[in-house]
Amino acid sequence: MEASHVAGDLETVILTEEQILARVTALADELHRQYETRAPVLVGVLGGAATFTVDLARAYPGQVEIGWMALKSYTTGNRASGSVRLLKDLEVDIAGRDVVIVDGVIDTGLTMRWLISSLRQRDPASITVCALLRKPDTARFGDTPTFVGFDVGPGLIVGYGLDYQGQYRNLRCAAVLAAHAYA
Numbered sequence: 001m002e003a004s005h006v007a008g009d010l011e012t013v014i015l016t017e018e019q020i021l022a023r024v025t026a027l028a029d030e031l032h033r034q035y036e037t038r039a040p041v042l043v044g045v046l047g048g049a050a051t052f053t054v055d056l057a058r059a060y061p062g063q064v065e066i067g068w069m070a071l072k073s074y075t076t077g078n079r080a081s082g083s084v085r086l087l088k089d090l091e092v093d094i095a096g097r098d099v100v101i102v103d104g105v106i107d108t109g110l111t112m113r114w115l116i117s118s119l120r121q122r123d124p125a126s127i128t129v130c131a132l133l134r135k136p137d138t139a140r141f142g143d144t145p146t147f148v149g150f151d152v153g154p155g156l157i158v159g160y161g162l163d164y165q166g167q168y169r170n171l172r173c174a175a176v177l178a179a180h181a182y183a
């Protein structure tokens, strides 16, 4: 979907499709330099990272496997509380494998912290995080290597897979949602 259909709902387009895809290709190259001939498992966090995971896999200049997890992060107000429920588990056996957790946005970091500790119990060879966007107040999650596409401001971002109440995931750009669109 082009942004013109919902332009009135958007405060600012922060990343165009071209900027996102160029960065995704660079991230895929950086990851490939880390793994070389070892094929990592990309674990995409549904639904926000569906678009990013598929584009990252297609840009990856080597073998990768793709798996999916779906989570529900509970919120207090509109911030994550750290309480996460698994809605759909990974079907790939990650024991002994190099895992890349792929998410669209890291905000508080609590969802990612939960995911890292949950996947660590399955004895992967390594865990790396790859997030397209990182908000300013992200909590640290230990020494897990982290690749980030773009550091962004605090506003609610939609598009390129990210939603507000199920809408805007099919926007090709990433944009800050205007305050009046939350109402």
Ligand SMILES: O=P(O)(O)OC[C@H]1O[C@H](OP(=O)(O)OP(=O)(O)O)[C@H](O)[C@@H]1O
Binding pocket: 045, 046, 047, 048, 049, 073, 079, 080, 103, 104, 105, 106, 107, 108, 109, 110, 111, 112, 162, 163
């Ligand atoms: O760092 P945190 O504060 O924990 O937030 C990050 C989480 O929020 C987003 O998902 P969201 O809850 O919007 O659900 P969605 O994947 O269905 O879009 C994102 O994809 C992360 O999973």
Ligand SMILES: Nc1nc2[nH]cnc2c(=O)[nH]1
Binding pocket: 105, 106, 107, 108, 135, 155, 156, 157, 158, 162, 163, 164
């Ligand atoms: N869609 C969306 N989900 C989020 N979860 C945490 N931050 C964000 C954001 O900016 N956009």
